[in-house]
Amino acid sequence: MHSPDPNRLPTQFEEWQKQAREILEDGPYEYVAGGSGGEDTVQSNREAFKRWNILPRVFRNVEDRNLKLGLFGDMLPSPVMIAPIGVQSIIHKEGELATARAAASMGVPYIASSASTYSMEEIAEVMGDAPKWFQLYWSSEPSIAKSFVERAEHAGYTAIVVTLDTPMMAWRELDLKNVYLPFLIGEGIGNYLTDPAFRAGLRVPPEEDSMGAIMHWTRVFGHAGLTWEDLAELKTYTSLPIILKGILHPEDAKLALKYGADGIIVSNHGGRQVDGAIAALDALPAIVEATNNQVPVLMDSGIRRGADIFKALALGAKAVLIGRPCMYGLAVAGETGVRQVMNNLLADFDLTMALSGCRDLNEVNKGMILPADR
Numbered sequence: 419m420h421s422p423d424p425n426r427l428p429t430q431f432e433e434w435q436k437q438a439r440e441i442l443e444d445g446p447y448e449y450v451a452g453g454s455g456g457e458d459t460v461q462s463n464r465e466a467f468k469r470w471n472i473l474p475r476v477f478r479n480v481e482d483r484n485l486k487l488g489l490f491g492d493m494l495p496s497p498v499m500i501a502p503i504g505v506q507s508i509i510h511k512e513g514e515l516a517t518a519r520a521a522a523s524m525g526v527p528y529i530a531s532s533a534s535t536y537s538m539e540e541i542a543e544v545m546g547d548a549p550k551w552f553q554l555y556w557s558s559e560p561s562i563a564k565s566f567v568e569r570a571e572h573a574g575y576t577a578i579v580v581t582l583d584t585p586m587m588a589w590r591e592l593d594l595k596n597v598y599l600p601f602l603i604g605e606g607i608g609n610y611l612t613d614p615a616f617r618a619g620l621r622v623p624p625e626e627d628s629m630g631a632i633m634h635w636t637r638v639f640g641h642a643g644l645t646w647e648d649l650a651e652l653k654t655y656t657s658l659p660i661i662l663k664g665i666l667h668p669e670d671a672k673l674a675l676k677y678g679a680d681g682i683i684v685s686n687h688g689g690r691q692v693d694g695a696i697a698a699l700d701a702l703p704a705i706v707e708a709t710n711n712q713v714p715v716l717m718d719s720g721i722r723r724g725a726d727i728f729k730a731l732a733l734g735a736k737a738v739l740i741g742r743p744c745m746y747g748l749a750v751a752g753e754t755g756v757r758q759v760m761n762n763l764l765a766d767f768d769l770t771m772a773l774s775g776c777r778d779l780n781e782v783n784k785g786m787i788l789p790a791d792r
């Protein structure tokens with residue numbers, strides 16, 4: 419049993435990843451770390467940050483800094499949250515419960531995935547009143563989509579994040595090589611096995627035929643037939659804010675406004691869906707412009723350090739989501755690891771703010787950065 423000394427946990431992102439690599443088998447590690455195709459977009463996500471430089475200001479009294487952000491009715495300690503990530507039981511036996519506890523202990527919002535191993539109710543329970551959103555994989559079976567949204571609202575989630583870039587899994591060569599797909603071994607389907615609408619579609623209960631349930635899941639998980647018009651239907655299920663995740667094209671950002679989305683997450687799914695897709699940071703400015711401050715624009719994909727958060731905010735993101743770094747923390751030290759990864763990142767961001775002369779998030783604007791290749 420791996421029992422890390424909390425005083426000796428890594429500080430560097432690269433070291434977390436290296437230790438996670440040592441702890442996890444190839445299948446789970448490469449599932450988490452990998453991208454689609456030749457992983458060009460995984461790489462672009464990082465390179466995009468390096469193409470911007472910060473222009474720090476000095477002599478500005480940065481003794482007291484305020485990183486708080488009001489978003490969809492919650493007051494958040496910082497503009498940072500934990501991205502929805504499914505099947506966390508392949509990384510650590512406590513899976514989403516450990517990540518959610520770490521988030522709750524810091525007041526950092528946790529976005530629970532539809533594809534969680536633990537059910538949304540179990541996750542909500544360990545979080546108490548802490549801020550939590552639910553990420554919807556909109557099922558091709560409408561009764562399941564409706565049931566998920568209603569369950570989420572009932573369990574105390576305060577926003578619905580609808581992920582639009584994954585109606586099906588992309589071509590992921592590492593998973594194909596490893597013949598490793600977590601849900602085919604029954605991981606990541608906790609929300610489905612506990613769902614009355616899902617169970618109603620089975621001939622026999624999952625407790626009697628787990629393979630039958632898994633096969634049914636593969637049929638109902640995604641919905642490639644969805645269009646913008648379907649958003650109206652979703653809005654009848656709930657009064658919670660609806661945030662669309664996986665927007666990269668500015669025309670889609672305009673459609674999101676037209677069809678009544680309450681927020682947008684600019685994301686390429688961490689380079690796991692369209693290989694060759696634009697880096698999320700590169701897509702951000704045009705989307706911020708297209709939405710013209712009408713709804714909050716968030717972003718994820720490739721954020722690893724405090725300076726990355728600063729650059730995303732300077733380019734117009736209201737907040738950012740952290741994906742894989744939390745999963746490396748989870749692999750290395752469970753709940754403690756996730757908390758340590760997030761604490762490091764937030765400390766690094768706070769220092770970047772101070773040393774750049776910014777006391778408040780609204781001081782982080784386009785004037786604070788310049789393209790590196792000027």
Ligand SMILES: Cc1cc2nc3c(=O)[nH]c(=O)nc-3n(C[C@H](O)[C@H](O)[C@H](O)COP(=O)(O)O)c2cc1C
Pocket residue numbers: 449450451463501502503504531532533553581663685686687688689690718719720721739740741742743
């Ligand atoms: C292992 C793994 C599982 C994921 N599962 C989901 C998911 O269930 N729902 C979702 O919307 N996004 C999912 N994502 C995408 C993340 O929410 C996020 O967009 C991405 O990880 C951000 O990039 P980063 O890992 O570079 O920070 C997943 C990402 C990873 C690495």
Ligand SMILES: O=C(O)C(=O)c1ccccc1
Pocket residue numbers: 503504505533584601606687690
């Ligand atoms: O692996 C992913 O990126 C993802 O989004 C997902 C989708 C379905 C089940 C688990 C994870």
